[in-house]
Amino acid sequence: MSQVQSDYVSKNASKLKPSGIRKFFDLASQMENVISLGVGEPDFVTPWNVCEAGYASLENGYTAYTPNAGLLELREGISSYLNEQFSLSYDAKSEIICTVGASQAIDLAFRSILDTGDEVIIVEPGFVAYSPAVTLAGGTPVPLETVEEDEFKLTSEKLKSAITDKTKAVLICFPSNPTGATMTEEELEDVAQVIKDHDLLVLSDEIYAELTYDQTHYSIARIPGMRERTILISGFSKAFAMTGWRLGYVTGPEEILSVMLTIHQYTMMCAPTIAQHGALEALRNGREDLERMKRSYRQRRNFIVKSFNRMGLSCRMPGGAFYAFPSIQSTGMSSDEFAEKLLHEERVAVVPGHVFGEGGEGYVRCSYATSLESLQEAVKRIERFVNKNTE
Template identity: 80%
Template sequence: MKEVQQQYLSKTASKLKPSGIRKFFDLASQMDNVISLGVGEPDFVTPWNVCEAGYASLESGYTAYTANAGLLELREEISSYLSDQFSLSYSAESQIILTVGASQAIDLAFRSIIDPGDEVVIVEPGFVAYAPAVTLAGGIPVSLETKAEDEFKLTRESLEKAITKRTKAILLCFPSNPTGATMSKEELQSVTDVIEKHDLLVLSDEIYAELTYDETHYSIARLDGMKERTILISGFSKAFAMTGWRLGYVTGPEEIIAAMLKIHQYTMMCAPTIAQHGALEALQNGRDDLEKMKKSYRQRRNYLVKAFNQIGLSCHMPGGAFYAFPSIQSTGMTSDEFAEKLLEEERVAVVPGHVFGAGGEGYIRCSYATSIESLQEAVKRIGVFVERHRAE
């Protein structure tokens, strides 16, 4: 029967590989005494006032669909927030859609702009869902590897090499998952002439925009000539500890947003109503909680990066998000071998770097969105593991 069922699957679905992150989550869940540095979500619970706003919306009878694009009041609040925080101007009525997480926004964007055979340059190491999303939309993902010596930032030269006549767009994610890399205004400016020269669209995943520690986030959409060709994607999961609420948003040129809205109407109708009410409260009264979480992440980042370097795992200082991306090349193991043996021998779960693209081989992703006590114990165990295998 299994063979019969297999014949009904599309070639695209059959060729998709399962998420490399989930493999280690599944293994870890079957073991005792595991410290997980693999989860890409805040360890904080959603602030209570946001939860209360969700409860209140139910008690008030807000259980029906919203407008397809989402509550106008929330879109207006997002428009104001983007203006206040990032100096970006978007129309609440025609340039913002509330989506089911930032992931749906990425899917909508690709399905709105890609024709079969179009290429999309993906800056890697990058989030595991990007390349499959391009493939599912009928496009061809093209990997652009960033380097540790460049602090995993995009360079003008590397971008130029990745572009062909079939390139339609480039996907950026800064601050980056998994490297934590950020790009300054000047660094972004250095690639805009290449983008304009080849008339590319930009998908800018800025879900970690609020979580920068050394300098204020600067969106590529602010640069001259970029707003008209940039689809900006963000949401509430990371900054406001609302991963399970599944609420993101997308902004961009009106014509592209209109196309995305049509697909959204047919496939999702609207984002969850209760989540939209919670997000409204988060934007209006949740910024103090955001700053408290951010302060804690900064402290954990500083501890973890210093600790990795002390035990012999070279690690650059990430400018944002909540990930460290240390090199394990000194051990002689592949990232898969390192992650599997570490989990088996020391009960610490990390994510092998290669799942984020070929350029991630030789690295592991470690989330510091966990308590400082857990980080200290994890580093102790990793240090023992590294010393044991160095001695071998």
């Protein structure tokens, strides 16, 4: 009977492994007195004015579907926001789609551009959902490792080495999850030239764009010749503390967006109506809250990175997002062993670096999107663990 049932399962889907992030989150949830530095989610509650906008939408009877691409008012707000914040220009009617989180936008993008056998170069260490999304769309993910010596940035030389005649697109995420790496305009221009020379598309996941600390975020879509070949993905989860609202968006060339919208119509219909009203309020009146949260993340970043380096876990200063990516190679443990022992011995949950790609082995990801008080206690426990296991 089990053999018959297994024959019903998609071979593509059966290749997928469960999320390594969720594994440790689930373990931690079953234990007491655990400080979780695992899941990448702001510890801030969604600002009250955004919540009120959601309540008001219910009270005013906005419980029906919106247009498939999202409320035009919201798309116009996103268009204005991108222009003001990042000097990007997109037509609200034909080049923006509101999605169920940035994750759905990634899925839609790959299903819209890939045919069987097409290759997508994925910069790693990178978010765990990228490769599975390529696989489910019938494509072939091609990991491209970045290294700490390059500050986990993508270089044009490395990109050239990974391109084949089957390469269709490159996926980048800066600021990066899990490394926090950022790239300058000049560095992106070098990469963009390779992409243009080989006539490739680029998916640019910029969900952490607002959380860039030491420089101004620069989108690859701004570079001449790149707007028409860039699918830009972002959302409200991270910067606006709206993870549970599940509201993202995608922008790009109308030719590609029209295909994405068709798939969206058949599979999702539209993003949640309440969430769209909340997002509109966040765009209109959420800048002060965004800056307040960003200041707090910066303080926490400085504290945790300094602490890791002091205890002998080499850690570069992340330029964005809310993750530290310390090296645990000095302990002699694998990232899996380190994370498991730390959880069981000291009740601190971190994510082993290898789940973000082979280049992540020897590191762990620690989210500092938690209170400074919790971080201070977590650092004490980690330092005690390191001292005990490296004597």
